[in-house]
Amino acid sequence: MNNKNPTVGETLVKWFRYFGxxxxxxxxxxxxxxxxxxxxxxxxxxxxxxxxxxxxxxxEWFMASLGASSLLIFVLPSSPMAQPWAVIGGNVLSAIVGVTCNHLFDNPVLALPVAASTAILGMFLLRCLHPPAAAVALIAVMGHTLSYRYAFFPVMIDSVILCAVAALYNSFTGKPYPTKPSIEVTPIAKSEVDKNAELNARLNAILDEYHEVLDVDHAELVKIIKLASKPKEK
Incomplete structure (x- = not known):
């Protein structure tokens, strides 16, 4: 029986994995x-x-949270949270929430968590979840911003420019952005259509029971499942 002790490197790697x-x-x-x-x-x-x-x-013509937005847009261009509606809608909504909290609360200890949590709830309702946008609400509160002009400039204008550059650059470098559902241009057998419909139905049922937000597009998820279930070519 081999009771080989793990090396220091193996132990560090093992513990490092606990941090994700x-x-x-x-x-x-x-x-x-x-x-x-x-x-x-x-x-x-x-x-x-x-x-x-x-x-x-x-x-004030730039917001620091765009650094995090750029990571999503350029590193994960197919993520639902990196799409233009998520970036622009999420940032603008959060800016409005942050400014409103400045008008409603004098104490930042209350204004900060209310702004971030309300912005997150609003993004859920408008289907424009964008993680860096929660920081926009906090930035507005911490900066004591009282003018709703802030939501238009720099927030909306800067978000639009970043998304426009991303659309050109990502598409030019082989990463379509914004992502859109694939359109089949070749005829598909009825059996294949039924199989796709069944796969989508099963996937939707699983996601309904999953109760968590997935940072992957539905179409991309279906594509990955299909590739994984394909028989390996010899």
Missing amino acids: QDQSRVSWVERFRSSFGAFLGLLCTVLFGQFVGGFVGVD
Whole structure:
């Protein structure tokens, strides 16, 4: 019986996994593609925001949460939380909530959690969940922002510019953005249609019982399941 003691490296790896170190491996090409896309998107957003801010005489022309938004948009362009409606709608809604909380509460100890939680609930209702948007509400409260103009500029304008750059860059580098349902251009046998309908029905039933938000598009999930169930070619 072999009772080989684990090495220090193996022990560290084992303990490190308890912190969720289970992200998928990504090629260096994709790492550089995503990172450069984030650089390009933020550069264009900063330059445009600075120009508009100087033109209209507004000092606050950029929000730090766009750094997190750029990660989602360029690293996970197919994620439902990275789509333009999620980015723009989530950010604008959260900005409005943050400004409103400044008007309603004098104490930031109460205003901060109310702003973030209300923004999250609102994003659920409008189907525009975007994690960095919760920070927009907090930024508005911490900055004591009282003007609803903030939701239009810089929040909405900057979000639109970032999404526009992402649409051009991601599509040019082989990552369609925004994502849209695939359209079949070839005839499909009736048996295949029935099989797809059954798969979708089963997947929807499972997701209804799952009771958690999945950061993956429904169409992408179906595609992955189909690929995994395909017989391996010899």
